[in-house]
Amino acid sequence: MSGTRPPGGTAARAGYDGVAVCAPMTVPYRRYSIRSAHWFCGQALAGLLARAGIGKDEVDGFCISSFTLEPDSAVGLMQHLGVSPRWLDHVPMGGASGAVALRRAARAVQAGDAEIVACIGADTNHVDSFRRTIATFSQFANDAVYPYGSGGPNASFAFLTDHYMHSHGAVREDFGRLCIAQRRNAAALPHAMLKRPLTMEAYLTARLIADPLRLFDCVMPCAGAEAFLVMSTERAQALGLPHAAILSTMERHNAFPDDPIQVRGGWAREIDSFYDMAGLGPGDMDLVQAYDDYPVICFMQLEDLGFCARGEAPGLVRERDLTTAGDFPFNTCGGQLSAGQAGAAGGFLGLVETLRQLTDEVLGAAVEGARHGLVSCFGMITYDRGLCSSAAILGRSGA
Amino acid sequence: MTGPAGPPRRKDPTRRTRLPVTPPGNRSREAHGLAAMAAAGRFALQCCRRCGHVHYPPRQLCERCLDGELEWRDVADGGRVLAQTTVRHANDLYFRERLPWKLGLVGSDAGPSIVAHLAEGCERGHRVRLALHLDRAGNAVVAASPERDASRDDPRLREMVFDPRGRRVLVVDGTTGLGRHLVEAFLASGAREVFAGFSRPWNRSPDLAALRGRDRVSVYPLDVTDTDAVEKLAALIGDKVEILINNSSHVRMGGALDRLDFNITRQEMEIHYHGLLRLAGYFGPVMRARGADGPYGAVAWVNLFSAWSLVNNPELGTYSASQAAALSLSHCMRAELAAGGVRVVNVFTGPLDDEWHQLVPPPKLDPATVAIRVVRGLERGLEDIAVGAVAEEITHRLAENPKEIERSIRL
Amino acid sequence: MDSRTGEAGILARLLEGILSGRIRIVDLTVTLDQRTPTIVLPPELGQTWPFRIEEISRYDRRGPATYWNNFSCGEHTGTHFDAPVHWISGRDLPDNTTDTIPPVKFVAAAAVIDCSRDALADPDYLLTVDRVEAWEEIHGRIPPRSWLLMRTDWSLRTDPEAFLNMGDEGANTPGPHPDLIPWLISKRDVIGFGSEAVGTDAGQAPHFPIPFPCHHHMHGNNRFGLPGLCNLDQLPPHGTLLITAPLKIRQGSGSPLRALALVEEQADD
Secondary structure (H helix, E strand, C coil): CCCCCCCCCCCCCCCCCCEEEEEEEEEEEECCCCCCHHHHHHHHHHHHHHHHCCCHHHCCEEEEECCCCCCCCHHHHHHHHCCCCCEEEECCCHHHHHHHHHHHHHHHHHHCCCCEEEEEEEECCCCCHHHHHHHCCCHHHHHHCHHHCCCCCHHHHHHHHHHHHHHHCCCHHHHHHHHHHHHHHHCCCCCCCCCCCCCHHHHHHCCEEECCEEHHHCCCECEEEEEEEEEEHHHHHHCCCCEEEEEEEEEEECCCCCCCCCCCCCHHHHHHHHHHHHCCCHHHCCEEEECCCCHHHHHHHHHHCCCCCCCCHHHHHHHCCCCCCCCCCECCCCHHHHHCECHHHHHHHHHHHHHHHHHCCCCCCCCCCCCEEEEEEEEEECCCCEEEEEEEEEEECCC | CCCCCCCCCCCCCCCCCCCCCCCCCCCCCCCHHHHHHHHCCCCEEEEECCCCCEECCCCCCCCCCCCCCEEEEECCCEEEEEEEEEECCCCCHHHHHHCCEEEEEEEECCCCEEEEEECCCCCCCCEEEEEEEECCCCCEEEEEEECCCCCCCCHHHHCCCCCCECCEEEEECCCCHHHHHHHHHHHHCCECEEEEEECCCCCCCHHHHHHCCCCCEEEEECCCCCHHHHHHHHHHHHHHCCEEEECCCCCCCCCCCCCCCHHHHHHHHHHHHHHHHHHHHHHHHHHHHCCCCCCCCCCEEEEEEEHHHCCCCHHHHHHHHHHHHHHHHHHHHHHHHHCCCCEEEEEEECCECCHHHCCCCCCCECHHHHHHHHHHHHHHCCCEEEEHHHHHHHHHHHHHCHHHHHHHCCC | CCCCCCCCCHHHHHHHHHHHCCEEEEECCCCCCCCCCCCCCCCCCCCCCCCEEEEEEEEECCEEEEEEEEEECCCCCCCEEECHHHCHHHCCCCCCCCCCCCHHHHEEEEEEEECHHHHHHCCCCEECHHHHHHHHHHHCCCCCCCEEEEECCHHHCCCHHHHHCEECCEECCCEECCCHHHHHHHHHCCCEEEECCCCCCCCCHHHCCCCCHHHHHHHHCCCEEECCCCCHHHCCCCCEEEECCCCCCCCCCEEECCCEEEEECCCCC
16 A cells, blocks of 8 residues: 555557547436436437437447446447447446546547447436346345445445545545535536535535435436547547547556555556656646545545545645636536436546536536546446546647 | 344234345355355355465455365454444345444455444454354345454344344243253243143153243143144244244154054154144244344244254164155245245254164263254354264265265264 | 834834934044044054044135045044954954954944942052942843943043043053953953943053953954943943944954944833
């Protein structure tokens, strides 16, 4: 747990020159839906096509992430949507799927395997489907977590929060500041599940869920979709689509398996090559989106990605202003903690929001003059820790 | 359900009885290896045969060297609580009824970090003792309790054991030598009441006479070969029985070829197999329905089997076979009672030091010892209890090479 | 009607007597149920099955229109008939099994000797020759080919424990003295001996010089036993007609039966 890291990829990585990300698309969230995940994927695709002004046949690649397509996979979805792609990927990485989908789609476009790739994260939320999703989330969860009554990730994140607080002297107010700032960011987002301003008192006295977590530390499951298109810069320009450039990406799975309890994620292992590729550092970021199903994970990402030292995130949230108008714009649409967690769409939320900010297509509040945005994604607690870490840095086109 | 349950109370007849629900029971094949260890009271985890790496949760191959053979080995049962939480919201019905529920992530001395039920008194940073238990659904879970002074009152641990304290126990054939000791052992363990069944009242049993008039004990006629008698007793006390222990037994020498007496074999089946079936049919449903009937609801069905139920001893060949039939039936009952969170405990004994094992050389089991081992096993929540050197040897030899023991078994 | 004389025949007169109530039918049979006691023998010996019954259907899905049961028991359960082949002494006699005994032997007269006060005073009471001779002084000689039935009121002991009355040295129940049976056979030519206890022999009979003398001698002389009777208090000393037909079991050593006694009512006038 010192600063030493196992060797990451050291060979020089090719950049994503000539690849554009565009057409941020959101199917507005709703708490419950009687629609299936297929419907949300289809709505997302329709929105992408409308935004780009292209026909269904022009999209020749798909990268899909969803928990509730069962018994279908991305393959069955293609028949459902009536499309015939020549490139198809299914990313089962939940909260980490956005940046992972992006980097795969980008390489496909760069290599000419696909011209336009639609990346879609979508899930429905029936009454009781959350319970059923977590009841069969993974073999390890079935065998060693779910039978303990935690009813999903609450207890797992309670452990991480409990441990973080006692390792670093963090207090509940520290997490509260982050949640309150995000709620402020969500105020302008039309479809946010939670928009009412959150007071510190309300945060601190909310119903206990799993000590020390209270209600507003936990995301609200909902239905919805997030999507974007990946294509060549030339194609984006030809279509007249505002777009962003991909300056760097990373993913790392099951990092640091010997840590007895998760105190860091795969970002800590990739940080140097990640920033080297972009030629930028943490201080160059105009906005940061971090996966936020529980606030402790935001702290971990801020630390792993070099925005502060290990254990210093409480100081960061105390000293900086995390709102869109502040000096450290963070989870600028309110994150999942305010907008809701639409299943795997939650893994796309930060990426789509960053894209919106950099292409001036925001639904909520804009960060003025943002040029570089960092997206960090995290997913898949199959037993005691999140296994998937991913991240990307996007740049305003021409920036 | 945070504190001790308090003394057992008479039931309020205006209250709807709580329906039994069980914790999530969807487990992988590998995870049922934990159940085998828990059933015998072992704390064993999968270890790599090649590199020795210890694994949890269970899996199919070594995460370190990818060797495909993991074996269950007893490992150090100590650990330290790395983090803790108290779950106050659960979607699962079982836990929803029992909130708040305390959990911890325990760094085990054996290596892996383990999500475990935390007993009262276990806090972050504390040293704890880890144990594998079977939960109310009969599946293995890890529980952490204080290294010393673990309390029998802990509500979470009580969910995973069959503590006789405060419960009412029916000892079928409770006036035999062993039955009498069982009654005493349950009384000593704090049973609220013990019902002792007796058959053949004309056999002037001094044990029966001794039990009559004892405090917290009542005796009832119960012949497991008599459907009518079983039905009548179930009608009388069936809704009070929280632990049922079937001590009926009929030991006769003889194998398949050289005796040609089907009266004996029929009687063996009547007592061991049909007797258990009769008890199951009349006492089982109401026990299953009372699996969540308060903190002292129905919890365990205990069958006393000979270790020869596991492998046939030709000198007691038909006896062994009828015991095996009953053992198989107990597995059926285990599945059926599981819906109510009532668990089937099978006890395997070697020869007892009684009139039916006069010519059997030692070691023979003192019935008093058997009774105490049974009650201790229930207090620990064991599912398979091998009592005595003979039974233990049989289970070990069976695990090692069933063909060997099949060929060399003798009384 | 006798077709030649026009007079009522014997059977018609019998039937008329039964229907008019001048002939009373006394049921000497105890009800068979799961509590019906069976003889207690050392546990290492072969054991008789107790009476057990399982419902086949009761107008339910197992048989919508039918109520019936399966039952099982030993041949010597409840009120039952002992055939000569039951004992080794009667093993080789002719017509000694339930299926071969001539049916004429199933209808016979019975003499009833009341030992109820004796049995009340002493559960091990043994009926002696002297006692029978004294009884004959009062009631008259036992006719040949009759049953001798020993009334003890033992059947009033409905609790199986009291009925079997086991002690440290075996059962304590009344029965015939060892000397009585040879005398009944040679001097009175009885067809058999009946009693109210679980067997025709006394509870202590295993310890007699010849164990189980009633079984030994009666069956050795091709005669019968009729244990487990009840309602003997309703029978006169003489004048009873007994109908005691066992089930026709091939090579049967006995069987539970419905023992019926025909008794002429004493005329009041």
